[in-house]
Amino acid sequence: xxxxxxxxxxxxxxxxxxxxxxxxxxxxxxxxxxxxxxxxxxxxxxxxxxxxxxxxxxxxxxxxxxxxxxxxxxxxxxxxxxxxxxxxxxxxxxxxxxxxxxxxxxxxxxxxxxxxxx
Amino acid sequence: xxxxxxxxxxxxxxxxxxxxxxxxxxxxxxxxxxxxxxxxxxxxxxxxxxxxxxxxxxxxxxxxxxxxxxxxxxxxxxxxxxxxxxxxxxxxxxxxxxxxxxxx
Numbered sequence: 001x002x003x004x005x006x007x008x009x010x011x012x013x014x015x016x017x018x019x020x021x022x023x024x025x026x027x028x029x030x031x032x033x034x035x036x037x038x039x040x041x042x043x044x045x046x047x048x049x050x051x052x053x054x055x056x057x058x059x060x061x062x063x064x065x066x067x068x069x070x071x072x073x074x075x076x077x078x079x080x081x082x083x084x085x086x087x088x089x090x091x092x093x094x095x096x097x098x099x100x101x102x103x104x105x106x107x108x109x110x111x112x113x114x115x116x117x118x
Numbered sequence: 119x120x121x122x123x124x125x126x127x128x129x130x131x132x133x134x135x136x137x138x139x140x141x142x143x144x145x146x147x148x149x150x151x152x153x154x155x156x157x158x159x160x161x162x163x164x165x166x167x168x169x170x171x172x173x174x175x176x177x178x179x180x181x182x183x184x185x186x187x188x189x190x191x192x193x194x195x196x197x198x199x200x201x202x203x204x205x206x207x208x209x210x211x212x213x214x215x216x217x218x219x220x221x222x
Contacts, residue, residue, distance in 0.1 A: 025168055065181050069178050075173065075174070087217075091214045095218070100209035102204060103185065105199070
């Protein structure tokens with residue numbers, strides 16, 4: 001597997017852990033549940049940072065945030081009985097578009113230039 | 119109160135992310151402890167805010183504050199580009215967050 005497709009798999013995995021810790025922050029009550037939540041936070045950040053060593057950081061964060069938001073909104077509605085409201089979904093998509101736009105237009109600084117040369 | 123905690127969570131996330139960037143150029147105990155404090159406070163506040171707010175909404179706004187706040191700081195202090203489409207993105211995030219607050 002190429003280095004970059006491995007990094008994309010890492011991002012998908014990090015996003016799953018992201019959704020897991022968000023669920024944990026809201027619903028954990030027992031100590032072991034909090035333990036898993038903290039572990040998921042550490043794993044998602046670690047994987048995210050290691051993926052952004054191979055791929056441009058702006059792109060990595062944009063995809064990561066997109067997957068995380070979609071996952072949490074879906075989990076809310078599918079498993080936790082949050083009602084589906086069109087206006088709310090539209091606003092979240094608008095917010096997401098803003099975040100992704102920002103991440104993609106943020107330059108990664110000298111690090112990225114080095115990568116383009118090499 | 120839940121919205122105030124959510125805003126606090128977004129702001130302390132900015133501290134954490136800022137310290138993470140600083141750590142790449144110079145390492146000091148002060149930076150490391152601010153990083154741990156920033157992320158720690160951020161997750162505690164997010165968790166408290168989510169007691170009453172829906173998970174998806176809270177997460178989206180938390181991310182939005184982190185991203186737009188980071189971009190504003192970058193523009194103000196680190197000479198990042200202030201092109202129109204970046205400012206438009208920030209306005210979109212803020213507008214959506216206010217809209218979500220109004221319909222909550």
